[in-house]
């Protein structure tokens with residue numbers, strides 16, 4: 001089990017590094033606006049294929065984390081409207097293209113809840129992707145969210161994704177929740193996927209205290225549904241609104257100085273170009289030792305922030321960050337150090353924080369993700 005989890009974490013790192021370059025370069029080409037409409041369309045296809053590949057890598061990692069009991073459900077306030085808006089942003093275009101009627105029927109009295117927004121979104125994305133995959137053009141998909149009071153300050157929320165698609169034979173209804181299990185279909189186009197989505201979703205819902213179930217009739221459609229209890233969040237909080245693909249101007253970035261430690265030339269070039277587009281001055285070094293040396297050689301205040309890859313030759317990012325934090329100069333404690341890494345397991349995040357880093361940007365990252373993560377520290 002230990003060898004397997006090391007292998008998976010290594011594989012994930014090795015696949016993420018080139019994926020970061022593919023997604024990053026596709027982003028840069030799109031932003032440059034160069035090329036005719038066909039080229040621009042091809043660029044978005046490269047981008048979506050790379051993201052699809054990333055989702056497979058993520059699913060395989062998630063399944064292995066679930067099997068080894070390493071997934072933890074977070075408890076943070078989130079806005080239900082915002083979550084549903086994100087889902088609608090992802091699926092509306094696809095639905096329109098295929099003339100599928102996508103509806104959201106929501107009835108909740110509270111706006112904000114405490115729970116694991118990302119994992120909840122992951123489950124709903126899985127269910128919605130399946131509904132799309134197994135529903136013919138001109139069909140219907142309905143997402144329903146119903147809230148009822150459970151106990152003082154806690155609500156019961158029932159989520160359902162219902163489609164008018166090809167349905168599932170009764171004999172397969174339980175089996176499809178197992179890892180790598182799929183319904184055998186004559187047409188190959190309905191066989192796509194790894195068969196991990198429902199296994200992961202069922203486990204995640206269970207960790208959130210619910211049971212993911214299904215009702216289905218062949219040729220009529222399917223409904224996947226679950227109920228979970230979530231505390232209501234009454235106070236105000238800063239809602240982070242998911243944006244569309246447009247790149248905004250991030251005024252806090254212009255004129256800032258960033259030290260970037262990254263050994264991979266292509267990934268460094270991409271990060272530098274993305275940052276320079278917002279008016280950031282970037283100085284790049286190729287390992288952790290050089291990052292420490294550069295920080296020590298320069299006057300306090302020279303850099304506003306350090307971006308640090310974790311796996312680098314000579315000295316890795318964790319050691320370098322810890323060394324910078326242990327220096328006796330004034331800004332050694334204050335300078336934000338952000339990990340930017342293809343090591344994305346929870347334990348990698350914990351190690352980064354323990355080494356004194358302030359945040360963690362998993363590779364591959366989107367251009368907006370990079371800006372937003374940095375901006376927080378430069379206000």
Ligand code: ADP
Pocket residue numbers: 126130131134163165166167168176181182183184191192193194195196197198199222
């Ligand atoms: P994948 O979609 O990658 O194959 P899942 O675990 O998400 O993996 O789903 C497993 C199988 O369950 C699918 O291959 C499909 O046969 C069946 N299935 C899931 N959702 C639906 C649905 N909405 N309609 C019909 N069949 C479905």
